Amino acid sequence: MKNTYENPLNTRYASKEMQELFSPDMKFKTWRRFWIALAEAQKELGLDITDEQIEELKKYKDDINYQVAEQKEKEFRHDVMAHIHAYGEQCPNAKRIIHLGATSCYVGDNTDIVIMTEGLKLIRKKLVTTIEKLAEFALKYKDMPTLGFTHFQPAQLVTVGKRACLWIQDLLIDLEDLDYVLSNMKLLGSKGTTGTQASFLKLFEGDHEKVKKLDMLIPEKMGFKSVFAVSGQTYTRKLDSRVLNVLSGIAQSAYKFSNDLRLLQSLKEIEEPFEKKQIGSSAMAYKRNPVRSERISALARYVVVNALNPAITASTQWFERSLDDSANRRISIPEGFLAVDAILNLYINIASGLVVYPKVIEKHVQAELPFMATENILMEAVKAGGDRQELHEKIRVYSMEAAREVKEKGNENDLIERIAKDEAFGLDITKLNQVLDPKNYIGRSKEQVEEFIEFHVKPVLKNSEKAASEIDLKV
Numbered sequence: 001m002k003n004t005y006e007n008p009l010n011t012r013y014a015s016k017e018m019q020e021l022f023s024p025d026m027k028f029k030t031w032r033r034f035w036i037a038l039a040e041a042q043k044e045l046g047l048d049i050t051d052e053q054i055e056e057l058k059k060y061k062d063d064i065n066y067q068v069a070e071q072k073e074k075e076f077r078h079d080v081m082a083h084i085h086a087y088g089e090q091c092p093n094a095k096r097i098i099h100l101g102a103t104s105c106y107v108g109d110n111t112d113i114v115i116m117t118e119g120l121k122l123i124r125k126k127l128v129t130t131i132e133k134l135a136e137f138a139l140k141y142k143d144m145p146t147l148g149f150t151h152f153q154p155a156q157l158v159t160v161g162k163r164a165c166l167w168i169q170d171l172l173i174d175l176e177d178l179d180y181v182l183s184n185m186k187l188l189g190s191k192g193t194t195g196t197q198a199s200f201l202k203l204f205e206g207d208h209e210k211v212k213k214l215d216m217l218i219p220e221k222m223g224f225k226s227v228f229a230v231s232g233q234t235y236t237r238k239l240d241s242r243v244l245n246v247l248s249g250i251a252q253s254a255y256k257f258s259n260d261l262r263l264l265q266s267l268k269e270i271e272e273p274f275e276k277k278q279i280g281s282s283a284m285a286y287k288r289n290p291v292r293s294e295r296i297s298a299l300a301r302y303v304v305v306n307a308l309n310p311a312i313t314a315s316t317q318w319f320e321r322s323l324d325d326s327a328n329r330r331i332s333i334p335e336g337f338l339a340v341d342a343i344l345n346l347y348i349n350i351a352s353g354l355v356v357y358p359k360v361i362e363k364h365v366q367a368e369l370p371f372m373a374t375e376n377i378l379m380e381a382v383k384a385g386g387d388r389q390e391l392h393e394k395i396r397v398y399s400m401e402a403a404r405e406v407k408e409k410g411n412e413n414d415l416i417e418r419i420a421k422d423e424a425f426g427l428d429i430t431k432l433n434q435v436l437d438p439k440n441y442i443g444r445s446k447e448q449v450e451e452f453i454e455f456h457v458k459p460v461l462k463n464s465e466k467a468a469s470e471i472d473l474k475v
Contacts, residue, residue: 009335012475013299013342021119022334025064030114031083031107032061033222035098038190041217042100045210047203053094060090080104101199102190105234105321109188112333113235114222116243117185119337124178125467126344127250131171132466133351135457138164142449145438146269146361147368154368157438160270160356162445165452167260170253172456178246188235189215189227194320232320240310240333247340251303254343258296261350265290269361273353292473296346303339306332349471365438367406370415371399376435377419377427384426391425398422 010019020026036057043049065086072082080099088095099106142161147154192199197211204210219227228235264270265288272292309332313325374395382388402415416436420429427435 007335009338009342013295013345014338015341015345018119018122018338018341021115021122022337026115027111028064028066028069028083029062030111031080032057032064032087034107034110034218035087036061037218037221038100038102038106039094039097040221041190041214042097042203044217045204045214047097047100049097053091053097056091056094057087057098060087063090065090078104080107101192101203103193103199103233105188106190109235110218110222112329113185113187113224113239116240116333116337117182117224120178120182120185120243120246122467123247123250123337123340123344124175124182125465126341126348127171127175127178128461128464129466129468130344130347130351131168131175131457132461133348134164134168134171135453135461137161137351137354138168138449139453141356143439143442143446144356144358144361145365145442147364152263156372156443157365157369157441157445159442159445159449160361161449162442163260165449167253167257168452168457170256171250172460174246174250174253175460177249181242181246185224185239186226186228187219187222187224188231189218191215191228191231191233193233195231195233232317234317234321234325237310237314237317237325237329240329241307241314244307244310244333244336247336248304248307250340251300251343254296254347255300255304257347258290258293258300261293261354262290262297265293267360267364269357269364271355271357272350273355292346292350296343296350299339299343299346303336303343306336306339345471345473348467349473352471362438367413369436369438369441370402370413372441373436374399374415376440377425377432380431380435381425381427386424386426394422394424395419 036054039049039054039057043051043054064083068089069082069086072085073079076082076085081104084099087098091098138161140161141164142159144160145157146160146163148156148158148163190200191197197215200211200214201208204214215227219225261270261272265272271288272290274288309328313328313332316322317325378388378391378395381391398415398418402413402418405411406413416429416432419425420427420432
């Protein structure tokens with residue numbers, strides 16, 4: 001057992017894959033990739049750099065001498081310079097051309113963009129998998145009537161599948177936002193200390209075209225389409241805010257789902273998965289707490305609040321750069337990704353194993369349906385020759401009496417029995433039961449599910465890479 005703080009996002013929640021993306025090893029190896037890309041581009045544009053030097057750099061691109069780098073950082077108090085010197089010790093022939101003309105943000109900022117881009121790609125896979133699992137659930141229960149709620153008060157009927165489509169639609173909106181941001185991710189490029197490219201202009205002896213070409217060769221070599229047209233020393237921190245707003249949107253959608261499921265589990269209508277030996281409460285052995293949904297709620301709240309960090313950082317940058325962003329970004333960006341990764345792991349796990357209790361759902365429907373059916377009963381009674389105004393008043397009175405039986409005495413809803421006994425309605429219990437078929441009150445719920453899945457969900461699933469649907473939760 002360690003005696004220092006460990007981040008729970010690593011130890012309890014986030015996937016190994018996402019942790020590796022935001023690891024120091026990934027960062028420093030990507031720095032070396034950018035140094036190689038810079039050297040290659042500069043060589044292609046005519047600087048005195050040899051193939052042998054580049055091959056030497058490539059030889060050690062994934063073999064980082066961390067002990068040397070750590071010792072150098074203690075001396076220099078500068079992480080980039082420490083790694084330049086460490087790389088130079090491994091590559092003595094290429095030492096003089098590492099980081100040529102660049103500033104720290106060349107490797108730091110460009111690497112951050114690469115890692116965030118890969119993080120968004122992983123999030124996208126998991127988002128699509130979540131949508132797929134919910135779509136399967138929605139189709140399975142597309143025509144199962146259930147109580148709809150407004151203000152958490154019984155309203156008109158919907159279906160279990162129709163409600164799931166509301167969860168899916170939120171995620172589709174998030175996917176649209178994610179795809180937009182992902183398609184517009186661009187590198188800082190090679191801009192220099194204040195974004196003027198002055199150092200590179202000096203290297204290329206005033207040749208503006210070569211400097212411009214250098215800026216475009218970097219993204220090309222690193223798998224990006226473009227760079228920011230202008231910058232200070234850093235890329236605009238608006239990008240961080242934009243990315244974390246996407247993560248916040250996903251968290252908001254998951255939060256809504258988790259709250260709905262917690263309410264449904266309290267009603268005993270639908271439950272999240274519960275393992276055979278899982279313990280719901282240390283004190284109350286009978287309990288089946290919705291702990292996974294609650295965890296989604298907890299993590300989502302963190303992500304929504306965390307999105308304020310890059311918003312404030314973007315707002316408070318001074319001119320071409322200040323360093324008050326650095327410590328904040330080292331925490332807020334990785335943790336935003338790790339938390340959303342954990343949220344989607346939970347979401348996939350829950351959506352893959354939702355447990356539905358049809359009898360409980362039916363019982364709740366039948367308890368409220370007589371009230372909802374009164375308009376249809378009234379129309380049938382008028383067809384049978386009754387007086388609408390007289391019958392309307394009778395239904396109003398019977399409804400109030402039945403409601404008192406339910407609320408004050410705890411009895412079953414006996415509205416239908418009252419109506420059946422009143423000859424003024426001209427309807428026997430058989431006819432009334434036909435009117436009371438719950439499927440008469442779900443509107444186009446079934447058709448909406450089918451159309452929504454067919455025309456809005458399936459195209460997304462067909463054209464998207466998915467993550468593994470078997471999620472191994474740590475706790």
